[in-house]
Amino acid sequence: MTQQDGTAIGIEVTGDGAYSISVGRDLLGGVAETLGERVNKVLIVHTSTVGRLAEELRTELQRDFAQVLLAEVPDAESAKRVEVAAFCWKLLGQADFTRSDAIIGLGGGAVTDLAGFVAATWLRGVRLLQIPTTVLGMVDAAVGGKTGINTAEGKNLVGAFYAPHAVICDTGLLETLARNEILAGFAEVAKYGFIAEPEILETIERDVDRATDPTTPEFLRLIELSIAVKARVVSEDFREGGLREILNYGHTLGHAIEHAERYQWRHGVAVSIGMVYAAELGRMAGQLPDAVVDRHRSVLGALGLPLSYPAGRWPGLLATMQRDKKARAGMLRFIVLDDIAKPRVLAGVDESVLQFAYQEIAA
Structure with missing residues (x-):
């Protein structure tokens, strides 16, 4: 772990698909910079629980990107269904998302699993930024590059290993958790x-x-x-x-x-x-x-x-x-x-x- 500045710790994942994980408070102001200048359009996948946060992030990102869309999905494991993934694919197709565009997973572990799977499968892979908003998401689901959805036969039986571009763990978001x-x-x-x-x-x-x-x-x-x-x-x-x-x-x-x-x-x-x-x-x-x-x-x-x-x-x-x-x-x-x-x-x-x-x- 390395201190990035006064507020964030940087943790590096090396090897295949290396990426950085930022941990600290008040980090969401750096999302646009983290995504990078080459990105044109952004889809934020989120649940209603963090709907207000998604709207605020969308408003912020609209200053830097041509189009920022929201995809509200069900809470918890209900999000990890092929029908929900298909809904996200439809939005991406209708907005003509290309490989120069990006997906943000904003929410708990189920949402980051889903967003990662959608990013891994759309055009065989587009840029992915994970912003977990729960303890589980921060310490597990969002930080390992595992993505997936469930089937009637079991959990995470369909998925892909897909490294994110980066992960932002803003611990201030956890202070309002139940x-x-x-x-x-x-x-x-x-x-x-x-x-x-x-x-x-x-x-x-x-x-x-x-x-x-917290x-x-x-x-x-x-x-x-x-x-x-x-x-x-x-x-x-x-x-x-x-x-x-x-x-x-x-x-x-x-x-x-x-x-x-x-x-x-x-x-x-x-x-x-x-x-x-x-x-x-x-x-x-x-x-x-x-x-x-x-x-x-x-x-x-x-x-x-x-x-x-x-x-x-x-x-x-x-x-x-x-x-x-x-x-x-x-x-x-x-x-x-x-x-x-x-x-x-x-x-x-x-x-x-x-x-x-x-x-x-x-x-």
């Missing part, structure tokens, strides 16, 4: 603590209220640490051929729970349960100490996140996991820990072991 939205996003923050950065866990344990208050230095530090972990991993493995798999900690079961709940649950809520399950699996099929399993429950519980799921749902969850994109040749793959900051892949586990681990989190 408390439950912040805490749901902190599941991903805690994930980085478990797989790579113990300081994150220690900060949450020391004072969870300050850690999750106006405190502790909060900003955790956002920066989380983004830095993801940037480091993505720099080494952009297309998830190896190391990047560790970012899926808690996600195999978490995605199955989201599917079971028809995407009515926030992503972080489901991933919280998924991490407790992964910890139990790591203890049962690996060598994770009891104290670390207990620490999962204490940290996630302090964040007000769920730790269990109904016992009778296991058969359906297993079937969904077997269709997950992380499975290979029909073999389920889980990220587990041998200790804090020591993740590894666990594959080919007997189904009875998977079920026994689930019994440990079953309500």
Whole structure:
């Protein structure tokens, strides 16, 4: 991480499709400069939740670009449908967008996933600027170059690896978020603590209220640490051929729970349960100490996140996991820990072991 000026931290993603991530307050005044002079038209993809912000950004950008359009899409996972992507493609076609134009994803993780997918597929790729407005978007969805939409069979089964031109994380935008939205996003923050950065866990344990208050230095530090972990991993493995798999900690079961709940649950809520399950699996099929399993429950519980799921749902969850994109040749793959900051892949586990681990989190 490098200090850019008095207000922003610059975090660099290197390797394939290198780009920069700016983290700080009051950064939206630099959007036009970040997009660059060669851009002619801009489409801002957003939800109604940030409608006023989208209008303000549009007014600002109209000073620099020939045309600035808005595409309001549904909230949360409802945005990640092929019908919504087709709506955006239609707007781009009607406005004669070319490869010299740009798309901005303004909103939470689902919106940045959608905007990224639309940018990756329109004319096989146009300039993309991500401006996440939620904790989840800033620490996860907007900063890794993964884009995608959901299908009836599962989450993110259709998508592309597509690096953005840049990412702007204006942490001031988080100060108006609902408390439950912040805490749901902190599941991903805690994930980085478990797989790579113990300081994150220690900060949450020391004072969870300050850690999750967007106006405190502790909060900003955790956002920066989380983004830095993801940037480091993505720099080494952009297309998830190896190391990047560790970012899926808690996600195999978490995605199955989201599917079971028809995407009515926030992503972080489901991933919280998924991490407790992964910890139990790591203890049962690996060598994770009891104290670390207990620490999962204490940290996630302090964040007000769920730790269990109904016992009778296991058969359906297993079937969904077997269709997950992380499975290979029909073999389920889980990220587990041998200790804090020591993740590894666990594959080919007997189904009875998977079920026994689930019994440990079953309500």
